[in-house]
Amino acid sequence: MKLTVIGTGYLGAVHAACMAEIGHEVLGVDIDEAKTAALAAGRTPFYEPGLQELLTRGTASGRLRFTTSLREAGRFGGLHFLCVGTPQRPDGLGADLRHVDAAVDGLAPHLIPGALIVGKSTVPVGTAERLTARLRAAGAPEAHLAWNPEFLREGHAVMDTLRPDRLVFGTGSRLAENVLREVYAPLIRSGVPYVATDTATAELVKMAANSFLATKISFINAMAEVCDAAGADVTVLAHAVGYDHRIGRSFLNAGLGFGGGCLPKDIRAFRARAAELGVGPAVAFLAEIDEINLRQRRRTVELATRLAGGELTGRRIAVLGAAFKPESDDVRDSPALAVAARLHREGAVVRVHDPQAVDNARAACPQLDYAARVDKACEGADVVLHLTDWAEYRALDPDALTPLVCRPVLLDARNSLDPDVWTRAGWRYAALGRLGAPAQPSSDTPAQPSPDAPDQPSPDAPVQPSPDAPASA
Numbered sequence: 001m002k003l004t005v006i007g008t009g010y011l012g013a014v015h016a017a018c019m020a021e022i023g024h025e026v027l028g029v030d031i032d033e034a035k036t037a038a039l040a041a042g043r044t045p046f047y048e049p050g051l052q053e054l055l056t057r058g059t060a061s062g063r064l065r066f067t068t069s070l071r072e073a074g075r076f077g078g079l080h081f082l083c084v085g086t087p088q089r090p091d092g093l094g095a096d097l098r099h100v101d102a103a104v105d106g107l108a109p110h111l112i113p114g115a116l117i118v119g120k121s122t123v124p125v126g127t128a129e130r131l132t133a134r135l136r137a138a139g140a141p142e143a144h145l146a147w148n149p150e151f152l153r154e155g156h157a158v159m160d161t162l163r164p165d166r167l168v169f170g171t172g173s174r175l176a177e178n179v180l181r182e183v184y185a186p187l188i189r190s191g192v193p194y195v196a197t198d199t200a201t202a203e204l205v206k207m208a209a210n211s212f213l214a215t216k217i218s219f220i221n222a223m224a225e226v227c228d229a230a231g232a233d234v235t236v237l238a239h240a241v242g243y244d245h246r247i248g249r250s251f252l253n254a255g256l257g258f259g260g261g262c263l264p265k266d267i268r269a270f271r272a273r274a275a276e277l278g279v280g281p282a283v284a285f286l287a288e289i290d291e292i293n294l295r296q297r298r299r300t301v302e303l304a305t306r307l308a309g310g311e312l313t314g315r316r317i318a319v320l321g322a323a324f325k326p327e328s329d330d331v332r333d334s335p336a337l338a339v340a341a342r343l344h345r346e347g348a349v350v351r352v353h354d355p356q357a358v359d360n361a362r363a364a365c366p367q368l369d370y371a372a373r374v375d376k377a378c379e380g381a382d383v384v385l386h387l388t389d390w391a392e393y394r395a396l397d398p399d400a401l402t403p404l405v406c407r408p409v410l411l412d413a414r415n416s417l418d419p420d421v422w423t424r425a426g427w428r429y430a431a432l433g434r435l436g437a438p439a440q441p442s443s444d445t446p447a448q449p450s451p452d453a454p455d456q457p458s459p460d461a462p463v464q465p466s467p468d469a470p471a472s473a
Ligand SMILES: NC(=O)c1ccc[n+]([C@@H]2O[C@H](COP(=O)([O-])OP(=O)(O)OC[C@H]3O[C@@H](n4cnc5c(N)ncnc54)[C@H](O)[C@@H]3O)[C@@H](O)[C@H]2O)c1
Pocket: 006, 007, 008, 009, 010, 011, 012, 029, 030, 031, 032, 035, 083, 084, 085, 086, 099, 100, 102, 103, 106, 120, 121, 122, 123, 150, 151, 152, 153, 154, 261, 262
């Protein structure tokens, strides 16, 4: 089939490349000329594992092209996927739909009769209905709108697109549903389930899914705070709770909390939309989810301050990680970068390392120092902070870092390094959610207290963060 993908950022570039990969003829469209030129030359403008190979194949085959012209897009065919950004509004209240509106307005005059626009961007419920009216007003009375929300995760975007857990088709007609079944036929044939519904339900499925994921993370982070107060270990708690198949172990990794271009802005936009619909109280709990999440950044800053001796001025802090998650170069609302910037504001000398995100981090936070290698970031450090759980950091040899740092003190704010390995190497190890807990086995075996684990927290266990942490990180 011939289709266009409008907006070729983290979502759209992957969607375009994957659609070409499964055999469609694809035209990607973006207003960003530099991004479009890179994609047209077969170069991915951001880091996403597996994308480069698909782009190379797609552009070489001629099935994947890119343009900045919405006119060309309108004439290209009758199917258009809308993948433009829907960021948080500057006033913090709801989603900014300017890009969605501009793309629809720009496309409308060029659409061929009967064209189908399929939204993939994450939008407030009711957007498809509003855009349908907008299309009519813009002179495209025969165009149709559907919503097909996207659930891919950055860092896994290619596999999530080619092998999604499910597809959701929100359509107003059997015709539109059939078009979507045809587009995704290779995936459906390979066993990917799909749910066909109306546009409002499809829009809400996306908001509900992200709200649930955010809730799961904040739930375990709330448990981490309780664990810290009680001398318990949140990693063991998550392991044990997660064995219950009704709960599941995934998204129970306690630590610095969630960030990125999706979960934080989506739960806020959902609250704003629910309030507009007169059902604000139904999702009022999302304000608490947000607050618990932001509190982890403050707790991390506070704990780092205490580990640095109670004073940050002049202290050297090595920060491992700037991206909001591993396997991504995205620093949008990155908890790691927020913590690094806060420590810098408080007077620390902060040097940041990230395997992929340094360029984006430097553009967002030029005031910080950056190092191309972990050992350079750690030179002379009073505290090393582990803030993004890249595999590279899990493979670090603490013995190799010990001679470089000023003091061997580690704050593992992602709970993914092995405390035994670091403490055996002479490091003081601290982590949110197991501040006072005795060492536990790190294997996947059912977590039993180790026979030789001390009954009481070790006397030099790191200090607890105070419950009312300072202002936001
Ligand atoms: N990033 C993800 O992992 C992901 C996953 C699922 C859903 N989403 C949703 O997808 C949407 C896009 O997110 P993203 O992360 O790709 O954002 P992004 O900022 O990386 O990409 C958006 C792109 O749209 C382009 N654009 C803006 N206005 C345009 C217009 N009028 N015409 C053509 N192009 C235009 C921008 O130049 C940019 O390249 C958002 O609604 C987001 O919530 C994102």
